[in-house]
Amino acid sequence: MPELKKLTDDLSKCYTGVVHDIMRKEGFRNFTFPSEITALLPDQVLCGPVFTIEGRVDETADGHQTLLEWTGLLSRAKPGRIWVSQPNDRTIAHMGELSSETLKSKGVLGCVVDGGIRDTHFLKAQGFQAWRRFHTPRDVVGHWLPTGFDVDIIIGDVLIQPGDFLLGDLDGLVRVPKAKVQDITAKSVMAMQTESKVRTAILGGMDPQEAYLEFGKF
Template sequence: MTAARTLTERLEACYTGVVHDVMRAMGLSDFTLPPELRPILPERAMAGPAFTILGKVDPSADAHETLLAWTGLLSQAPAGAIWVSQPNDDRVAHMGELSAETLKNKGVRGCVVDGFARDVNFLLEIGFQTWCRGFTPRDIVGYWLPAATNVPVEIGGVAIAPGDYLVGDRDGLIRIPRAIAEEVASRAEAAIATENLVRKAILAGVDPQTAYLTYGKF
C-alpha cells in the first residue's frame, strides 16, 4: 500500500492558480507574494513550511562577525523547510553557492529571498530552487547581519509566520497560514478534480458556458 502523502507533497502537486482561487473563495486576501520574486528553476514547483529570517544592514560589522552569524543561520535551518528571508536590503546577495549546498544537504527544500542571490549557475547545477528579485556578485561580508529567526516577516505586504506554508510554481508564490493549510490542500485537490471534469467536457465539444453551469467552475 502506498504511504500517505505529506502535506508538503500534496500542496506541491496543487498549482498556484487553483490554490489562489480556493483561498479567495474562502474569503482570504493578501496571500500572493510580489510577482517580482521569480524562481531560477521556473519549471519546478516548491512547497513547504517557512523557516523565517529577519535581517538588518550593519556596515560597522566586521567580516568575521558577519560570516559567523551567517553560518549560524545555516545551522538552524530545519530539514523539510523553505528558507524565507526578509533581509531588509537591496544591495547584496543573500543566497549563494556554499550556503545553497549546505541547505540542500540538510534537506531544505529551497529558499525565498526578498532581495538578491549570486552564484546562480551553481545553484542551477545543484538544483536548489531559489526565489529572488535578481542577482549580484556582492556578498554580505562586513555589511549585513541577521536580526532574528523564526519570527513573523513581511514580503511585499504578505505576512509570513514561522511554519506557514509557501507554494510556488512558474505563476508565482502563495502563503498559506499554517492553521488552514490542510483545509486548503483538500479544497484545492477537490477543485483540481472538478477542473479535470470541465476540461474533459470542453475537449468533448461541450459549450464552455454549459460546462461552467454544469460543474460550477471554469
C-alpha cells in the same frame, strides 16, 4: 515530521492557480508574493513549510562578525522546510554557493529571498531552488546582520509566519497559513477534479458557459 512531509506532498500535487482561487473564495487576502520575485529554476515546484529569517544593513559591522552570524543561521536551518528571508536590503546577495550547498545537505527544500542571490551557475548545477529579485556578486561581509530567526516577516503585502506553507510554480508563489493547509489542500484537490470534468465537457463539445453553469467552475 512525517505529518509535515505528507502535507507537503499533498500540496505539491496542486498548482498555484487553483490554490489561489480556493483561498480567494475562502476570504483570504494578501497571500500572493510580488511578481518581481521569481524562481531560479522555473520548472521546479517549491513546496513546504517555512522557517524565517530577518536582518538589517549594518555597514559598520565587522567582517568576521557578519560571517559568524551568517554561518550561525545556516547551523539553525531546518530540514524539510524552506528558508524564507526578509533581509531588508536590495544591494547584496543573501544566498550563494556554499550556503545553498550547506542547506541542501541539511535537507532544506529551497529558499525565498526578498533580495538578491549570487553564484547562480552553482545553484543551478546543485538543483537548489531559489526565488529571488536579482543577482549580484556582492555578499554579506561587513554589510549585513540577522535580527531574527523564526519570526513573523512581511514580503510585499504577504505576512509569513514560521510553519506556514509555500507553493511556488511557473505562475508564482503563494502562502498558505499553517492552520489551514490541510483544508485548503483538500478543497484544491476537489477543485482540480471539477476542472477535469469541465475540460472533458468542453472537449466533448459543450458550450463553455453551459459548462460553467453546470459545474460552477471555470
